Amino acid sequence: MPLLDFPALPTLLSDSEKTAAGAYHKLLLDKEEEGVLPDNLYIKSTERTRENEAVAMQMARALGLPVHKVYSYGEHHENGRVIGSILMEAMPGEMLDEVHEGMTPEEKETVAAELKHYLGIMRSYSNPWGTTVCSVIGGSLYSTRTCPRIFVPCDDEAAFNTFLHYCCRPTDEGYHGCIPFKEAQRRAHLMDNMPHQIVFTHGDLWSHNILVKDGHITAIIDWETAGWYPEYWEITTPQRWQSPDSFWPKTLKFITDDKYAEEFQCEIALWELSADAIAGF
Missing domain, CATH: 3.90.1200.10 (Aminoglycoside phosphotransferase (APH), C-terminal lobe)
Structure with missing residues (x-):
């Protein structure tokens, strides 16, 4: 059976877009613990988190896999390190x-x-x-x-x-x-x-x-x-x-x-x- 064409990737974010989203994510994280937010939202924020992860989640979800819905990806700096963050829909289980x-x-x-x-x-x-x-x-x-x-x-x-x-x-x-x-x-x-x-x-x-x-x-x-x-x-x-x-x-x-x-x-x-x-x- 011939392979299907992989869906088109989303347009990657500019540095300014990542910075803006990262600042917003950090503001949310400062108010909550462990990334769990109201309104069925969740933020993953680690030194290893990068835009590739957010895009991979979007593509997996587009294929029909049970994956968090991604709302935004951002980056901020802590002690000279880049910290990536993904604002997403929380999932049960x-x-x-x-x-x-x-x-x-x-x-x-x-x-x-x-x-x-x-x-x-x-x-x-x-x-x-x-x-x-x-x-x-x-x-x-x-x-x-x-x-x-x-x-x-x-x-x-x-x-x-x-x-x-x-x-x-x-x-x-x-x-x-x-x-x-x-x-x-x-x-x-x-x-x-x-x-x-x-x-x-x-x-x-x-x-x-x-x-x-x-x-x-x-x-x-x-x-x-x-x-x-x-x-x-x-x-x-x-x-x-x-x-x-x-x-x-x-x-x-x-x-x-x-x-x-x-x-x-x-x-x-x-x-x-x-x-x-x-x-x-």
Whole structure:
């Protein structure tokens, strides 16, 4: 089935527009705690929040995903740092990781089926930036599992693979991985021969970033790492710090028919080779 054309991106804001909105957001935040506002509004404001996140949310919502409605994006400065902020509609629900144990088997199946459906929607659109691995707006990406955590666009998956190997140790000196060093190197480079579609990706699809209520997904939140990535990234990234026997890795494997089992083994090797470097960022 041919891929659909991704919707047109909104016009990016000027610096003056960001500053004005940021000042307004800060005024609202100074009056409330934790970003929760009256009139069913919410503000997310962090050092990592950037316009790409707001646009990613707008695009995801345009595709029909359950995502906060964005009203404005702004920036202000604190102690020499740029603080981004998003004024959005508040969404009902509780974090999936906090309520999963108390859900019925039928509710768990429903949530898994809904998540599979939403991922299918995201993967049914072509990358407007061609083969480039980049943010939703075509710029730099932010990820908690790369070093550096902010990195420039990669022309294609091959360039992205090269970037991922940037922080891998070149020798076994000081290596303490569970996989023998030479085997880890061999296994990590197997990804070079596994071509993938570059798809619209949340990038941090942990269970705490999914809100549920009455056995249904009400929102997918925290799109700060969103962008265009190889298709396996969405599934393997959340498994890095979790036991393979915990419910979330099992859920991700289930909704994709464990399609990325080989990629996950490559990822494990890559993580062991670059563990010290990534931990330092």
